[in-house]
Amino acid sequence: MKRKVELVVKSVHDIALETIEMTLMNEYVAKTAIPGQFLHLSIDGHTLRRPISIANTDDKNNEITILFKKVGDGTKQLAAHKPGMSIDALGPSGNGFSYDGNSNSVLLVGGGIGIPPLYNLGKTLRNEGINVTAVLGFQSKEYVFYESKFRELGKSYVVTNDGTYGHQGFVTSVMDQIEDFDTYYSCGPIQMLKAVTKLLHDHSGYISLEERMGCGVGACFACVIPTNNNGGYKKICKDGPVFTADEVIL
Known part of the structure; x- marks a missing residue:
């Protein structure tokens, strides 16, 4: 609370x-x-x-x-x-990540400063015996952080836009190397989330939105996002920042 x-x-x-x-x-x-x-x-x-x-x-x-x-x-x-x-x-x-208890393996996909909350989630799920795979996207080698911490949780892939470290490209560039998983969780820039949800549309998933907020308590309507529910809107600060992947329109 x-x-x-x-x-x-x-x-x-x-x-x-x-x-x-x-x-x-x-x-x-x-x-x-x-x-x-x-x-x-x-x-x-x-x-x-x-x-x-x-x-x-x-x-x-x-x-x-x-x-x-x-x-x-x-x-x-x-x-x-x-x-x-x-x-x-x-x-x-805000509302955090949901976990239904039915998944044996999860995929974490993070970009830049959207990566930190996924570490907290990954550590929690790993402690419950869930297999964790992570894909971490950064601009370049100088921006890479927490790589070793994620590798302690499970198999991890680091991707940089310019190829100065790990795989070159975007987080979606290594998806063909990922073994099957039950649920994915993603946090990062909107364009990244759009690409991830499109690519993983046949999987159950949750996304966490980065957004500049105003009041932070749902009173000012500065961080609303359209939903797939008859054209309605939700407030990222109060209803999110975590939503099911098919709940909001990015």
Whole structure:
């Protein structure tokens, strides 16, 4: 259940080009967050909060890990936080990934900063004995992160747009190498999600949408998306960010 929380910064690290890993402390979030949910962070001097996916939780040590790219003044200011500083947040926010318990194997397909929530999901499913395969897409070698962590979960493929690391191309370029799976989960840019859902249309799947949000609680209609339900709309911040692959129109 989403509520206002205070997060205490434990550590901040650069893990790839323009990419920050931040570990935060909060007992409530660490014990209640599920894979696919996000934190809506307040940054001093900025009216709008920043939605950041949860990449990992450690309920024994009350830790939450987030990853984000430094792409503007807000995220650069966030990255400048030091251990011991506090961050005001709403969370855990949104609806996370669903798992029906019938799958023996899953495919995770992530692009760029859409990869972090898939790690949290993959770790959770692997702990339940589910076979996990991952396809991770990046711009180039300098942006690659968490490769070793995903390889600990199962077979993983790294793809870069320019071919400087792993396979060259897009995440769909290696799909013909993937062994059969029951369900897929994908998070990343809209164009990537369009390509993935089209290619995997005969599989059950879930997608998580990256979207710049306004209020983050479903009141401002800044992040609505059309659905296949008689022309209706859903709010990514409140009804998502996770949807079934055939639920929304990308």
